[in-house]
Amino acid sequence: MVFGIALIVLVSIVYLSLSPKPAVTASNDKLGHFIAYSVLTFLMLRSFILQGVTRLIAIVVSCVLFGTAMEIGQLYVPGRSYSMYDMIANATGALMGLLVYYILRMFRSKYI
Numbered sequence: 001m002v003f004g005i006a007l008i009v010l011v012s013i014v015y016l017s018l019s020p021k022p023a024v025t026a027s028n029d030k031l032g033h034f035i036a037y038s039v040l041t042f043l044m045l046r047s048f049i050l051q052g053v054t055r056l057i058a059i060v061v062s063c064v065l066f067g068t069a070m071e072i073g074q075l076y077v078p079g080r081s082y083s084m085y086d087m088i089a090n091a092t093g094a095l096m097g098l099l100v101y102y103i104l105r106m107f108r109s110k111y112i
Helices: 002-018 029-047 052-076 084-106
Strands: none
Touching: 002 029, 002 052, 029 052, 029 084, 052 084
């Protein structure tokens, strides 16, 4: 179930990142990037059964690389452009997703 939601978030990010004309515009799109990658990373961490630090690193790095790929992909989409600040927001969001996951895990929440 959680993996299905993660896939929906992932597909939504791809669509919003690579659409020629963004379907959603915001006054502060960096916040949108931050939230999207926080949610994606958190859901991916919840989805996979791998144990230990290896899982955490692999998932966070994968989410950061995915965000980087989406930004680079925008170079090839008419009307879109690459933004280093978006990449920073993506990476920071991925780290926040890890932090939220870790905090909930540390307190042994019923959700983790």
